[in-house]
Amino acid sequence: MNGWILAATVELGGAGAAALWGVTTGPPARRVIAQNLTTSAVCPALLLLAQGYGRPSYVDLALLLALLGPVGTLVFARLLSDDLAGDSPSAWALTWAAAALGAAVVVALCVAGDPGRATVKLLVIGALLIGGNLIASRALAGGFRGVAGG
Amino acid sequence: MSDALTVVVLVLVAAAATAAVAQRDPARQALVLSFLGVLLAALFTVLQAPDVGLSQLAVGSALTPLLIMLSVRKVRRRGRSKEGPE
Amino acid sequence: MTRRTARAALLAAGELLAWWAALALLWLVLISTVDTLERIVGASCAAAGALLARAGRRAVTWR
Amino acid sequence: MHVLPYLIAAYIFLTGCYGLATSRNLIHAVGCLAVCQSATYVLLLAVGYRDGGTAPVFSDMRPGSRPVVDPVVQALTLTDIVVGATVTALLLALVLQIAKRHGTIDPDELRELRG
């Protein structure tokens, strides 16, 4: 057990429980936001775990989650757009907080590791994570209109 | 002490599985299932199985929700086109 | 007319080349050790990605 | 701690079974089946875990420098996740056919239709 794993435990426990609460209760708008925040909650934890276990190859998991998590949210934003039409869900404070968390974790890991290819990979993952998170939030907040046919 | 992480993630997975079963509306269940998929990937990482975690991420985060949501949409569309006057 | 087609071809080649370079660079970031076979595989995967990127952009209707 | 992961796997499996048996919507039932499947993954990986071990992937570490967990159960689980997703798709296709033929996807109403 080192500091990285401890950080991952706290992060995963706190954000995971909050996301679970959000995704199971409340109106559909709140649930999709919580689903979107799952990505930004778990992806930094995966990065921290890769560092804590001392296995750079585990970073691939975070890369895949940063790529596919927003895609999963787009699925819901698109196919639930009828249900979400009434109250376009947006929680920009939460979204920016999640983005800041991702950025903080990526910066911490970059500082801790030796500069090199792995650092660039971390930065790419961070960019994908934050960009994907913001775009998915935008898509939820009325990104799809008039998709009744398509 | 490193067991703490395992216990936390295991309990979260169990709670998410219960929630996924308890949601009776398939669209809401798909939301919980996608959450469960990502959480399972984290659990597999904790259990030192990154290959399995990758597999679960690839399938659970986007593919399974897409399949379920498309089925829900098809069933709803059938209902609408029958009830509607068109 | 020929000037226009030549220009279109040049633009297409430029777009493909830009995508290819970006994706090949990304491949080099993803991998850990570099050797000849790795470069060949990376270059061909980046080419596939570049083709898909252009095909996708052309398939989408912008309004 | 010695049996907790196994018990949680059993709990997830039973929860999924409960959902399957009481489901009023076939799409929901397919989702419950996915939950049951995930219980088997948890069980298998828990059986293969070793305290202080790491993944038997030697691209970024020297073989023999650290204890490793069991790769055989991981290989079993890994293929089953992807194949399980396509089987889920097959079940969903069956549900769509049922919806088309009978106009309902409630198992109880389907039984009444059968007479």
Place this chain on the structure above:
Amino acid sequence: MNRLRLVLLTVGGAGLAALLVAACLRLPDFGGRRHPYGDRAVHASLSRHTANTIASVNFDQRAYDTLGEMSILFAAVLGCVVLLRQAGDERRARPEPAEVARPVRRYALLVLPVALLTGLYVIAHGQLSPGGGFQGGVVAATALHLLYLGADYRALERVRPLGVYETTDSLAVAAYLVLGTAGVLAGTAFLANTLLPYGTFNTLSSGGTVPLLNAAIGMEVASAAVVLLAHFLDQAVEIEETTGERTEGAHER
């Protein structure tokens, strides 16, 4: 009726729970030191210069089992194609293109090639780092569907000639079988990894036939997922019943 079922479920569930708990208590302890199969698998994998033991188990030591998994996958896709084909009383309606916000569209077009490249990376490095054909194939197939999510279904249809993917699916299965049979022709067993030199440890060409089988599975899974999703999308977006036939109760949800 319903009550009887609930009682039956409770009794059966309680019995099953008791049996499962009894079984759990007799299992070897979580995190135990004894993994005889695992240790042997790691040893065999290292002797064949495959850095990722899981890939070695999947595509070398238990390649025959993977053949079975692959045929389940193939059969499931075939079943979906048959079940979801356009029936006689159905027609195709062209969906109107969706109005998608510009940033979402741009994001989809940008991430599409990046996700494809990542999928190919995961496939190609399956025998070295975590990953492999099963995972990478799904990622590559998901990447393609960003075009549907970020734009509209017509855009996806334009870059997705379905026949090509169906052919690729079958070709990949055939390639796996041919690679297996090549072992027989070379004088050893079906799917035995004795055909090619094992190469240098931790390089792309290491592991004998493992990378080739891995690539075949990657192609198979990617095209299978594309074909599957194509039929589901067809049903959800395009195919409609011609109204007027069966008008009795429509009970959804």
